[in-house]
Amino acid sequence: MQTTYFWAGVAVILVLLDLWIINSVWRSSKISRTKLGWTALVILLPFVGAVIWSIAGPRGVTKGPSSPEHSKG
Known part of the structure; x- marks a missing residue:
């Protein structure tokens, strides 16, 4: 029974x-075709896609904080 909880936990973490x-x-600056490719890879091969x-x-995120107040330290 405990192994079932273990694998359920692994599945939740992977999702x-x-x-x-x-x-x-x-959120990256890549073109939509590249984004679709990465999305398909991650959905079709969840663990392998995550490793790849x-x-x-x-790398890099194009959308920053939503307001100047948010980015203050």
Whole structure:
């Protein structure tokens, strides 16, 4: 029974990681075709896609804070 909870926990973590990756991909400055490719890879091969993305995925986020007040330290 405990192994079932373990694998359920792993699945939840993997889904959250994939959602974070997809969000990061769509916020990048790459073209839409590249974003669709990364999204498809991560959805079709969740673990392998996450590993490949961590090595070769797009870097940088184009959208910054929503207001100047938000970015103050």
